[in-house]
Amino acid sequence: MQNNTLGNIESIGFMALLILYFAGSVLYFIYAGAKKEKAARAGYLLVFAGFIVHTLCIIARGVNAGRLPLTNQFEFASAFAWGIAICFLVFVKKFRFDALGMVVAPLIFLVAGYAFMQNREINSLMPALQSGWLGFHVCTAIIAYGGFGVAFGVALFFLLKGKLKGSLSERIPDEKTLDNIIYRAVSLGFLFLTLCMITGAIWAKRAWGSYWNWDPKETWSLITWIIYAIFLHLRLRGAVSGRKAAVLAVVGFVCVIFTYVGVNLLLPGLHSYA
Amino acid sequence: MTGPMDGAPDHKAGKGKNRPQGWLRFLKSMQFSFVLLFIIAAACVAGSVIPQGSPEAAYRQLYGDTWAKIIIELNLDHVFTCWWFVLLTALLCVNLILCSVSRFPAVLKAWKASGKKSIGMWGSWITHLGMLLLIISFAAGQYTSREETVYGIAGSTQPLGSTGLSVTIDSFDVSLREDNTVEQYTAGLTVSDASGNSKSGTASVNHPFDAFGYSFYQDSMGWATYVDIYKSGVQVKTDLICAGEYTFPNELPSLVLMFNKFYPDLARNEDGSYYSKTPLPDNPHALYSVYYDGSVLGMGLAAPGTSIDCNEYSFVMRDPCEYTLIVAKHDPLGWLVGVSAFVLLAGLFISFYVRPWEKKRTQNAE
Numbered sequence: 223m224q225n226n227t228l229g230n231i232e233s234i235g236f237m238a239l240l241i242l243y244f245a246g247s248v249l250y251f252i253y254a255g256a257k258k259e260k261a262a263r264a265g266y267l268l269v270f271a272g273f274i275v276h277t278l279c280i281i282a283r284g285v286n287a288g289r290l291p292l293t294n295q296f297e298f299a300s301a302f303a304w305g306i307a308i309c310f311l312v313f314v315k316k317f318r319f320d321a322l323g324m325v326v327a328p329l330i331f332l333v334a335g336y337a338f339m340q341n342r343e344i345n346s347l348m349p350a351l352q353s354g355w356l357g358f359h360v361c362t363a364i365i366a367y368g369g370f371g372v373a374f375g376v377a378l379f380f381l382l383k384g385k386l387k388g389s390l391s392e393r394i395p396d397e398k399t400l401d402n403i404i405y406r407a408v409s410l411g412f413l414f415l416t417l418c419m420i421t422g423a424i425w426a427k428r429a430w431g432s433y434w435n436w437d438p439k440e441t442w443s444l445i446t447w448i449i450y451a452i453f454l455h456l457r458l459r460g461a462v463s464g465r466k467a468a469v470l471a472v473v474g475f476v477c478v479i480f481t482y483v484g485v486n487l488l489l490p491g492l493h494s495y496a
Numbered sequence: 497m498t499g500p501m502d503g504a505p506d507h508k509a510g511k512g513k514n515r516p517q518g519w520l521r522f523l524k525s526m527q528f529s530f531v532l533l534f535i536i537a538a539a540c541v542a543g544s545v546i547p548q549g550s551p552e553a554a555y556r557q558l559y560g561d562t563w564a565k566i567i568i569e570l571n572l573d574h575v576f577t578c579w580w581f582v583l584l585t586a587l588l589c590v591n592l593i594l595c596s597v598s599r600f601p602a603v604l605k606a607w608k609a610s611g612k613k614s615i616g617m618w619g620s621w622i623t624h625l626g627m628l629l630l631i632i633s634f635a636a637g638q639y640t641s642r643e644e645t646v647y648g649i650a651g652s653t654q655p656l657g658s659t660g661l662s663v664t665i666d667s668f669d670v671s672l673r674e675d676n677t678v679e680q681y682t683a684g685l686t687v688s689d690a691s692g693n694s695k696s697g698t699a700s701v702n703h704p705f706d707a708f709g710y711s712f713y714q715d716s717m718g719w720a721t722y723v724d725i726y727k728s729g730v731q732v733k734t735d736l737i738c739a740g741e742y743t744f745p746n747e748l749p750s751l752v753l754m755f756n757k758f759y760p761d762l763a764r765n766e767d768g769s770y771y772s773k774t775p776l777p778d779n780p781h782a783l784y785s786v787y788y789d790g791s792v793l794g795m796g797l798a799a800p801g802t803s804i805d806c807n808e809y810s811f812v813m814r815d816p817c818e819y820t821l822i823v824a825k826h827d828p829l830g831w832l833v834g835v836s837a838f839v840l841l842a843g844l845f846i847s848f849y850v851r852p853w854e855k856k857r858t859q860n861a862e
Contacts, residue, residue, distance in 0.1 A: 346677045349701035409848040416844055420837040429702050431643070431713045431825040433634065433833055436576045441544040448537045455526060458620075489544055 228286040233342075235279040236300075240338060242272030243307075243331040250323035254390045262320035266311075269327050273307045276334070280304060287344045292360040293351050295486065299337030301360065302482065305368030306330050309407065313372050317403050321393040325375035333371075336483075355425035362418035367478055369411030370450070374475035376403045377468035401464040404471050405457055412450045419443055438489035442481040449474045523587075524594035532588045539584070543575030585631060592628040596621060619847030626840025633832035640829050644710075647738065647821040649720055650684075656824055660690045661708055668820040670717065676774045681714050683820045699822060710824045719758035720819040721782060721800070724812045738819050745809055750789045753804065753811045757783040760816075762797065770797070782813050 249265035252258060280300065283291040291297045310326045313319070380400045383391070394400070422440070423433040434440060453470040522528055546567060547554065555564035555573060571578035599621060607617040644657035646665075653664040667684035680700050687707040688694035699705040705712040718739050725733040725745050735743040742754040762781040763773040770783075785795040786806055798804055804811040 346673055346675065346679070349678060349680050352680070353702045413841075413844050413848055416841060420841065423837070424834070425702075427830065428704065429713075430715075431704065431711060431823055431827075433637075433830075436543065436548070438544045441540045445537045445540045445544075448533050448540075452530060452533055455530070459526060485544075 228282045229344075232279050232282045232286065235275050235282065236334075236338060239272045239275040239279060240331065240334055242268050242275060243303075243327060243334055246272060246323065247327040247331050250320070250327050254321060254324050254393065259320075262323065265323050265327065266314060266320070269307065269323065269330065270311055272330075273304070273311060276300070276304050276307065283344070289347060290357050290360070292356065292364075293347060294341075294345065296337050296340035296342050298360065298363075298482070299333060299340060301364045302367050303330050303334035303337060305364035305366075306333060306371035307368075309365070309368035309372045309410070310375075313376075313403065313407060317395070317399070319376075319395055319399075319403065321379065321390065322372070322375055325378050326372060329371055329375060350429050353425055353428065355421055355428065359418060359421040359425055362414045362421055366411045366414035366418050367482070369407045369409075369414065370471075370475050370478050373404045373407035373411060373471045376400055376407065377471035377475075380404065380464060380468035381472070397464050401457075401467065404464075404468060405454075408450055408453060408471060408474070412447075412454060415443070415447055415450070419447065438485045439481065442477065442485050442489075446474060446477040446481055449477055520594070523590055524598055525591075526595075529588065529591045529595075532584055532591060536581075536584050536588070539575050539581055542572050546572050546575070548574055548576070585635070589628060589631055592624050592631075596624050596628065614850065616846055616850035619843055619845075619850060621843070623840060623843030623847055626836055626838075626843045629836035630833065630840055633829055633836050637827055637829045637833060641825060641827040643826075644824045645715070645821060646824070647819055649736070649817050649819045656687075656710075659710070659824075659826075661710070661824075662688050663712070663822060663824070664688070665820060665822070666696065668717070668818055670775070670818060672775065676776070678775070681717055681820070683714050683822060685712055685822065687712070709828075710826045713823045713825065714820065715823040716821045717818055718821075719760070719816055721755060721758070721813045721816045723753060723755070724814065725753075726803075726810045726812070728808045743811075748809070751806060751809060752787040754785040754787065755782055755813070756785055756795075758816060759783070759797075777816060780816050782816070784811075784813070786811075 246265045246268035249261045249268060253261035253265060280291055283297070292301055306326065307330045310322065310330065314322055379394050380397060383394055383397065383400070386394065395403075419440075422443075426435060427433050449470060453467055453474060456470065457464075457467045547558070550573065552564065552568055552573075555567050558564075559567065567573055571580065575581055603617055603621050607614075610617060642659075644659060646654040646656060646663045648654055648665050650665055650668045653662055655662050664686040665683060666686055667682075669682045669684075671679045671682070673679050682698050682700040684696070684698050685705055685707075686694050686696040687705075687710070689708055695707040697705040697707065699712045699714045701714050704714075720736055720738040723735045723737060723743050724731055725735070725743070727745065727747075732745055732747070733743070737743050737755050739755055739758050742752050744750075744752045759770060759772040759781045760775055760777040760779075761773040762770060762779045764770055770781075773779075779799075781797045781799050783795070783797055784804065786793040786804065788806070793806060796804075798813055800814050800816055801812060804813075
């Protein structure tokens with residue numbers, strides 16, 4: 223039995239987090255345009271507040287549904303935004319790269335907004351999804367996508383750095399640092415994407431009897447994995463300039479988005495519920 | 497995938513006495529691995545966009561004659577099992593083997609030379625080993641595993657292919673929630689071998705039942721019905737058929753009753769189409785077609801017990817019941833995939849978070 227109070231709390235909370243993420247994005251733009259350090263700090267706090275509200279919303283939905291809220295388009299999109307948010311908050315703090323908020327805060331807002339447009343009805347789980355592996359599989363995907371989202375934001379800065387002028391240009395770290403942040407974010411994402419694919423394979427073995435079925439979602443996860451594997455080799459080998467590696471980080475994230483949204487819309491398969 | 501930063505201090509392939517030949521150098525090179533990975537990724541795109549395993553006519557209808565011909569010629573209708581995809585994967589394995597073997601002495605030397613003998617030196621090497629093991633164990637599993645299917649209603653016994661085992665479906669239960677959504681499909685099974693040994697248990701979704709080296713999976717379900725066939729009012733045959741199957745009088749095989757679909761709780765949409773309101777058999781109807789010599793004589797919906805008459809013959813469908821389809825898999829190398837995956841993950845973790853020179857490099861940048 224679903225609890226209306228919890229449902230209302232979740233709905234109001236979701237509106238609030240959207241506003242917070244949006245306001246955070248605006249403040250990051252003000253920081254970039256008007257050279258106001260306080261705006262960046264306020265932007266960070268607003269995204270952080272949005273993240274806290276987001277966490278509470280996910281908990282409320284989980285309690286209301288009586289299960290992990292990670293099983294349909296809305297729930298996964300919401301968790302996807304949450305994953306990018308936590309990676310963003312950690313990376314900004316660790317690397318003191320406030321301008322990153324200009325790209326990643328709007329990305330969090332957009333993904334959360336996409337979630338908001340999905341059907342938010344709480345449905346019962348189909349038998350195939352009633353597995354302890356669901357939590358491992360989807361949580362690892364969230365962290366992986368979060369890492370790749372941050373890498374995408376930093377890669378955009380890398381590619382645009384030469385074209386940006388004035389105060390904004392001064393707020394972007396040098397290329398070596400950007401390259402390093404991209405690497406750290408991609409390596410986090412790559413490790414968790416591998417874990418996600420492996421936990422998914424083990425789950426598939428339990429549910430269907432085979433580790434790999436070449437389902438479109440699996441196949442596109444593999445394509446994404448290959449692109450980031452090439453990225454890591456190119457970078458470690460020092461065979462390409464940071465610019466080309468940054469382009470690969472952007473292409474990789476386009477694949478991530480296609481794996482999540484495009485495959486669901488265009489290539490139905492065993493993961494059609496996700 | 498050999499490279500200067502790839503797990504060990506640079507050692508140039510091809511220098512010194514043991515200079516490998518050009519082709520060998522290319523086979524173990526990172527450039528070759530990039531080419532392979534790029535083609536494999538492109539093949540994956542094709543394999544996910546183009547429907548796999550459809551008949552040729554379906555491709556003609558979807559893409560036109562020219563493209564359908566190209567798809568068939570290039571095996572793009574079964575990308576993941578075609579010879580060139582297998583060859584690409586085999587070449588990737590060769591690349592991984594050669595680069596791992598050629599890098600081993602250098603990694604070992606670097607490891608011995610390092611004072612603390614950190615495992616971080618081995619991160620990249622272990623990752624590649626894990627990847628290689630994963631591909632090999634998965635491929636080996638394709639050749640050593642065996643799959644059989646049985647389907648039937650509760651109480652039926654079927655032989656399990658040519659395994660010498662037989663499967664009795666003791667029970668089949670579809671548990672529904674209050675809102676009529678399916679909570680679980682559970683089949684009670686007894687598996688027996690030729691010597692009379694048997695083992696009983698249940699198979700439900702996500703919970704296979706293991707017996708005699710096989711795992712039994714609750715795969716899918718559907719509806720079956722008994723069909724009584726009468727000739728001039730005298731019963732001549734009784735058959736049990738599942739949706740999608742057909743039956744006929746033995747003395748007149750050209751007269752066929754096809755059981756197309758079952759609606760447990762028949763209802764009609766506004767546009768006139770039929771659907772089942774609930775999964776419960778509250779208003780059961782079967783959609784059937786009758787053929788004679790391949791031509792359709794008629795089709796319609798019939799409730800259980802309704803007589804479908806064709807001259808002197810009549811068909812009566814009765815006692816609809818659910819059947820279950822059980823897939824049995826024997827995968828002796830399944831454990832190896834798990835071990836390989838663990839090695840791969842361990843290698844990645846070591847590469848990213850224990851690797852000493854990468855750590856130093858990133859810390860300097862930070």
